[in-house]
Amino acid sequence: MxxxxxxxxxxxxxxxxxxxxxxxxxxxxxxxxxxxxxxIFSKHETITQIYREHQQKQTSNILLEANLAVYKFIVKKEKHQQLIVLKRAKVLKQKDFQRVDEAVMLNKKGLYTQKIVRDFRISMLEWHKKIYFYIKSPIGSVLIEDEALKPYSYxxxxxxxxxxxxxxxxxxxxxxxxxxxLIRLRRKIARFGDGDLDISFKTSGSDEIALVSNELESTREKINTILESRTLFLRNIMHELKTPIAKGTIATQMLKTTKERDRFCSIFGRLESLVAEFALIEEVTSIANKDDFKECRLVDIVDGAIDMAMLDKSGISIEIDESAKLLVNYRLYTTAIKNMIDNGLKYSIDSHVKIISINNELCFESKGKCISEPLQYYIEPFTKNNPSKNSFGLGLYLVDSILKAHGKVLAHEYVNGQNRFIFAKDLSFKL
The missing domain is CATH 1.10.287 (Helix Hairpins)
Incomplete structure (x- = not known):
């Protein structure tokens, strides 16, 4: 909506x-x-007056018809036609009134005037696009057609x-x-948000929507330029760093004492690991589409992560459904699982990690003290809870970034003396 x-x-x-x-x-x-x-009903007054004079003076029907014809009124004399009109016509309006007639009478006392009250009813009818007036009185009735009038036209x-x-x-x-x-613009913005950086917002016209579209096109070009510069910078700096690291690693072999060689090898090894983690972070943050996502069995992904970490399986317990499948970027997802296994083994008190599936969510359990800070603290880059550990504080940050690209979030709970890290579904994520 x-x-x-x-x-x-x-x-x-x-x-x-x-x-x-x-x-x-x-x-x-x-x-x-x-x-x-x-x-038009006001015409009944004229008709009533003519019909009243006809009854009072007892004039002939011919004279009545002649008087009515002056006003383009026609008397319908055929009984059959009268019955059809009275039965089928639509009554538009009716009016009841009384007529008082005075008559001179003679009795033993002499002449006197007698008033006679008669009830009248006049109805205006419509039938076959013609207007009729029907007058009914105690002494007779008459049906009159008005040739000059037509029914109401809408x-x-x-x-x-x-x-x-x-x-x-x-x-x-x-x-x-x-x-x-505007609808097309919304769709283009959605595609741009999904990673289609080559879509064009440019449009012709000079109205407000066209102005907004062209401004978005200008902004898109600036964003693409910034992203290209960022990617080029990161790749160049990582390339430039690898060369001195490789040279330094070779040069350490020329040192005289074993202690010095081990110390410098450890330093250059840590630098090489840092560059590798930076490369992974750059790859995760630059995911533009889901073309590299494939459906893989979860058990195969976990096995791949263990092989990547080159760990002994004796310290890892796996209890997951072998038929479960996920749509993932295989290399990145195995890296996230590898980091969680490394993290569990480093901080567990028994050097053991249990990988289980609860409610279709992958969980990593290890015995130990509950984390001292909220989870959000640990997924920030370069955060280390134990400085003595051989880590740059990018492990959980990288895991969280990979999970977000797959529509998941990293969650934590402490149950029965065990830290449980969960790959939970992100309810706000939209494909």
Whole structure:
């Protein structure tokens, strides 16, 4: 979800806009239709007046039709057609009212005026795109068609609504089109972070995204230049160091006393080991891709580490699943295991290391005192807990660097008088 936050925000705004516009137009449609019906229903007053005079004066139906025809009203006289319209037509509006008629009557006392109250109902109907008025009274009923009126048409309103929706949709698509370079840029940055240092961020254009892309391209070129300079410097300095170390090692053989030869051989040997560890650190930190990673059996990796350390297996116990496999850089991973075996043998009180697998995590156990500092202290470069040991303090730092390149971290726990170092999975690591 977080990866597409901008897209989802724009999509949410688009949906909200469409829903809001639709709701407004729907309410406007209902209001406009209601007003239209009210306006045309006002014609019932004219129809009612003509029909009332027809009943009061008892005029002929021909005269009624003639009076209605003046206003383009047609009386529907066919009973069958009346029944169809009354049964199937949609009632748009109805109104009930009373009509008071006065009649002169004669009795023994003389003439008097009698008021007669009659209930009327007038209905406005719609059927087959025609408007009808139906008047029903106690003494009769009539169905009248209005030729001048047409049912309410929503086409103009629908055209306006669709036009606005189309404009909003086009705007949404244009925004997405403008966001596409940002999506491509994010993918390129991810590839650059994964080690593809040759990817280009350069793009044409003058908008904000293009400016950011071009600035990233400039930054990428500077980073590549720095990395190339760093790599060249480290390789040159290690190459230059190996020559005097080799010459010094040869020159020590010319010393007269054995004590002096052993001392200088130890010094040059330590310097050669330091250069070798620097080379490994440079190789680990410059891993750009996983092309060198291969699936290997864990037991083969451990055996390779023991062979690399040239150690006697009698001081090492192995309890791991022979079918377990790992996707690793074989040479680097065996180096990490070798360093952990060396570390366990140096600091254990019985010169014994046990290699076991717990919950699919490789563990190294050795008897001894618990480490006096937090683990983070020991994985810093050039940190030594015991200066008398023949070490530069790069062992655990190198192990930690190799594990991070494989999506793991170095962990420690002290259980039953044993130090347990664990190659634990890094939950934040992403391939």
């Amino acid at each position: 977080k990866k597409h936050a901008v897209f989802l925000t724009v999509l949410f705004a688009y949906i909200v806009t469409i829903v809001s516009v639709s709701a407004v137009f729907w309410e406007f449609y209902k209001l406009n239709k209601h007003r239209y019906i009210d306006n 086409f103009s309103l629908a055209y306006t609504y669709l036009t606005i929706v189309l404009i909003i949709s086009i705007s949404f698509l244009l925004i997405l089109q403008r966001l596409r370079p």
